[in-house]
Amino acid sequence: MKKSIMFVLLCCFTFGLTTAAMSQLYFEDNFDNPSKSEDKWVPLWGTWEFKDKEYHQLKNDSNCMSIVADDYWDEEWNDYTYEVRGNKISGAEGFLIMFRLQGLMNPRGKVLEDHPPRMQKQAQLEYWWNLGGWGNSRSQIETWGVSKAGANSTHTIDTGDWYDIKIINTPTGYTLIINDEELPKINDNSRDGVGRIGLGTWSTLAKYEDVLVYGPDGPLPVNPKGKVATAWGFLKAGR
Numbered sequence: 001m002k003k004s005i006m007f008v009l010l011c012c013f014t015f016g017l018t019t020a021a022m023s024q025l026y027f028e029d030n031f032d033n034p035s036k037s038e039d040k041w042v043p044l045w046g047t048w049e050f051k052d053k054e055y056h057q058l059k060n061d062s063n064c065m066s067i068v069a070d071d072y073w074d075e076e077w078n079d080y081t082y083e084v085r086g087n088k089i090s091g092a093e094g095f096l097i098m099f100r101l102q103g104l105m106n107p108r109g110k111v112l113e114d115h116p117p118r119m120q121k122q123a124q125l126e127y128w129w130n131l132g133g134w135g136n137s138r139s140q141i142e143t144w145g146v147s148k149a150g151a152n153s154t155h156t157i158d159t160g161d162w163y164d165i166k167i168i169n170t171p172t173g174y175t176l177i178i179n180d181e182e183l184p185k186i187n188d189n190s191r192d193g194v195g196r197i198g199l200g201t202w203s204t205l206a207k208y209e210d211v212l213v214y215g216p217d218g219p220l221p222v223n224p225k226g227k228v229a230t231a232w233g234f235l236k237a238g239r
Contacts, residue, residue: 024215026080027072027197031055031209041066044105044112046201054207055199060091063108067101067198070116078193082167083212086131087160091204094132094139094157099167099174100195101126106144125195129167129176132157133202141176146190151176151183169193 031037034050041048041055046064049056057064086095103124104115114120125145132139132155139155141148155178157163166177171193176183199208212219 022217023220024217025212025219026074026077026215027068027211027213028219029055029211040069040072042069042113042116044115045110052207054087054209055211056089056205056207057199057201058089058205060203060205061110062202063106063110063200064202065096065098065105065112065198065200067098067105067116067119068196070118073196075118075194075196077213077215078169078171078195079216080169080213081216082169082197083210084165084199085162085209086157086165087162087207087209088132088157089205089207090159091201091206093130093134093136093202093204095129095163095165095204095206095208096200096202097129097131097165097167098198098200099127099129099169100190100193101198102191102195103145119196125191127195128198128200129165130202131155131163131165131178132204141186143190146188148186148188148190151186153183 029037029040031050031053037050037055043066046057046061046066047059048066049058055066057066082099084097088094101119103119103122105112105126106124123145127141127143129151130140130142136156139153141151143149164179168175168177172189173185173187174193175185197213
């Protein structure tokens with residue numbers, strides 16, 4: 001009888017620890033399985049292909065965009081870290097890393113594909129980190145739906161190199177990080193930071209891998225000693 005009680009107590013204690021240390025992995029795609037990835041993304045313009053465990057955009061045109069589908073995004077998420085790796089294949093510029101997306105994206109002269117249903121009912125809000133824009137001369141956040149552009153820097157994008165890109169988005173602002181270099185935080189409480197993520201290019205062919213979005217408590221549980229689970233390394237590598 002005592003052993004049974006001890007077993008129940010141990011199970012409850014373990015469950016409590018596990019629950020307290022739940023991960024906040026909101027979205028991930030390492031593109032290992034193209035059929036699953038197809039369900040997660042909605043291309044709006046460009047030639048988007050899943051190949052070599054990566055997401056390729058292969059149209060040398062402006063305003064090429066692909067955004068996360070409704071079934072993989074919660075409209076209440078406004079405190080998240082967005083990570084992705086990008087590699088420029090060829091072209092004039094670099095990457096468009098999209099976040100805080102609501103409503104219909106700016107077409108800029110293109111006939112965009114249908115947006116996810118929920119977005120079609122929202123007022124427009126569009127942010128992207130234009131890395132290597134303006135002929136690969138500089139980088140900056142651009143916005144539509146609000147007048148809050150900024151975060152100017154001199155970052156350019158070299159063809160064939162992989163870049164680790166991170167955006168820490170909160171209800172009151174966001175922080176940009178490229179290859180572990182952190183830019184000053186931008187204060188911006190527009191619509192409390194709500195909005196989904198996406199990928200894009202402008203007059204550039206590029207490929208992306210290891211997309212990860214997680215909440216402020218991190219993508220994986222933390223063990224009782226405060227160390228992140230070792231599985232994180234495997235998840236990030238996506239291999």
